[in-house]
Amino acid sequence: MYTVKEVAQKINLTEHTIRFYTDKGLVPNIQRDKYNTRLFDEASLNWLIRVKYLKDCGMSIKDIKHFVDLYLEGDSSILTRYEIILKYKEIAQEQLEEAARRVKFMEKKVKHYLEIINQDISDDTTPR
Amino acid sequence: MYTVKEVAQKINLTEHTIRFYTDKGLVPNIQRDKYNTRLFDEASLNWLIRVKYLKDCGMSIKDIKHFVDLYLEGDSSILTRYEIILKYKEIAQEQLEEAARRVKFMEKKVKHYLEIINQDISDDTTPR
DNA sequence: CCTTGACTTCGTGTTACTCGAATGCAGTAC
DNA sequence: GTACTGCATTCGAGTAACACGAAGTCAAGG
Numbered sequence: 001m002y003t004v005k006e007v008a009q010k011i012n013l014t015e016h017t018i019r020f021y022t023d024k025g026l027v028p029n030i031q032r033d034k035y036n037t038r039l040f041d042e043a044s045l046n047w048l049i050r051v052k053y054l055k056d057c058g059m060s061i062k063d064i065k066h067f068v069d070l071y072l073e074g075d076s077s078i079l080t081r082y083e084i085i086l087k088y089k090e091i092a093q094e095q096l097e098e099a100a101r102r103v104k105f106m107e108k109k110v111k112h113y114l115e116i117i118n119q120d121i122s123d124d125t126t127p128r
Numbered sequence: 129m130y131t132v133k134e135v136a137q138k139i140n141l142t143e144h145t146i147r148f149y150t151d152k153g154l155v156p157n158i159q160r161d162k163y164n165t166r167l168f169d170e171a172s173l174n175w176l177i178r179v180k181y182l183k184d185c186g187m188s189i190k191d192i193k194h195f196v197d198l199y200l201e202g203d204s205s206i207l208t209r210y211e212i213i214l215k216y217k218e219i220a221q222e223q224l225e226e227a228a229r230r231v232k233f234m235e236k237k238v239k240h241y242l243e244i245i246n247q248d249i250s251d252d253t254t255p256r
Numbered sequence: 257c258c259t260t261g262a263c264t265t266c267g268t269g270t271t272a273c274t275c276g277a278a279t280g281c282a283g284t285a286c
Numbered sequence: 287g288t289a290c291t292g293c294a295t296t297c298g299a300g301t302a303a304c305a306c307g308a309a310g311t312c313a314a315g316g
Contacts, residue, residue: 082242089237106181
C-alpha cells in the first residue's frame with residue numbers, strides 16, 4: 001500500500017495531480033485508511049499508470065472518466081473499450097512521428113547554430 | 129503573402145491560436161495591410177513554424193517570447209539562443225522516447241483486448 | 257443597397273492543473 | 287501533557303493556453 005507521496009515519486013506526477021485524478025474518479029476503488037488518507041494498492045497504482053498513458057495520448061479527463069466507467073460496467077463494454085484503445089494507439093503512433101520530426105528539426109537548428117558560432121570564432125581577430 | 133486563414137491550413141493551427149501568438153509578439157515584424165489584416169511573408173511563416181516546434185517541446189509562451197526577444201537583440205545573443213535550443217533538443221529526444229513507450233503500451237493493450245474478445249467469440253456457443 | 261464572407265478586437269469560458277491556506281492526526285521532545 | 291514536526295486532508299482561488307462568440311469594419315458580387 002502506497003501513499004500519495006510515494007506514488008507521486010514512483011510515476012513522476014505531483015501529489016496535487018494525483019489527488020485531482022482520484023477526486024475525479026479516474027482511479028476506481030481507491031481505498032482510504034481510518035484517517036481518510038488515500039492508499040494505493042497495486043491495482044490502483046496500475047490504474048493510475050494507465051490514466052497517465054491515456055492522458056499523454058491527449059485523452060481529456062472527462063473521456064478518461066468515461067473509459068473508467070465503461071470498465072466498471074464489466075465485460076459488456078469490452079468492445080467499446082477496445083475501439084477507444086485502438087483509436088488512441090493510432091494517436092500515439094502519430095505523436096511518435098511528430099516527436100521524431102521535432103527531434104530532427106531541433107537537431108538541424110543545433111547544427112545551424114554551431115556553424116554560425118564556429119564561423120564567428122574563426123573570423124574573430126581579437127582575442128578574448 | 130498569406131492571410132491568417134491560409135497559414136492556419138498550411139501549418140495546422142487554428143486561426144484563434146495564430147492571432148493569439150501574433151498578439152503575444154511571438155512572430156516578429158508581422159505585417160498588416162491597410163485594413164489591419166495580418167499578412168505573413170515567408171519569414172513570418174517560418175517564425176511561426178519555429179514557434180510551433182518550440183511550443184510542442186513544452187516551451188511556455190513566455191519563454192518563447194523571451195527567445196524571440198533574444199533574436200531581435202541580434203548576434204550578441206547567439207550563444208544564449210544556442211544553449212536554449214540545445215536544451216530543448218534534449219527535451220525533444222526525451223519526448224521521443226516517451227512517445228515510443230506510449231506506443232508500446234497501447235499496442236500491448238490492443239493485443240490484450242483482442243485476445244479477450246477472440247476468446248469470448250470462440251467460447252460463445254450461441255450464434256449471432 | 258444589401259448580403260456574404262473574411263478579417264478585426266475584446267471579453268468571457270474551459271481545461272487541467274497548481275498553489276496555498278486552514279485543518280487534523282500521530283509520533284517524538286521536553 | 288503539551289508543544290512541535292511532519293505528512294496528510296479539503297477547499298477555494300489562480301494560472302496557462304487556448305477556445306469561443308459577439309460586435310464591428312471593409313469590399314466585392316448580385
